[in-house]
Amino acid sequence: DGGITQSPKYLFRKEGQNVTLSCEQNLNHDAMYWYRQDPGQGLRLIYYSQIVNDFQKGDIAEGYSVSREKKESFPLTVTSAQKNPTAFYLCASSLGGIDTGELFFGEGSRLTVL
């Protein structure tokens, strides 16, 4: 079945460590996105990519990095520079971008910093 797979579902990290969250899609979508969700707040855009080998910062990119070496993969690295990394992270994709179609989301990854 087509969809978006995020892993791991739960992740614990010590302060000062970098962690990478995986996002893979087999929908043949060009655009992929990473969002962060905190309790009581709406989702906020971290990074997005419209094509392979290109990505753009979203509203809260500081302390995060991404790569888009393959169309189906868009991993997110939470670096030690991210001051408050404990959150729920959601990956999404769309066929031609937000302005052309609906979004498909993964199941999310919950990161906890100990």
Place this chain on the structure above:
Amino acid sequence: KNEVEQSPQNLTAQEGEFITINCSYSVGISALHWLQQHPGGGIVSLFMLSSGKKKHGRLIATINIQEKHSSLHITASHPRDSAVYICAVRRGAQKLVFGQGTRLTINP
């Protein structure tokens, strides 16, 4: 004030009741999305609309562009409808602004 406001924040109802969730926004938009977030965290897109009304099964979404307001209705609600419903407005290329969500609980 948030650009997108949802009401109510929490809603509890009995099975079979007609449910209405509201979304108001303060900026110009090109489209509005309604999303459903399951207890496990995954999100499903329900509707994307820019005018009028859309219906899918027991779900109905309406939007009034002039009044900057949208509603999501659920008819004959069921416990499996229990979830967080999120409104998001599209502003320009690749820009979605999300509401805080409405937590809906349907009791049997």
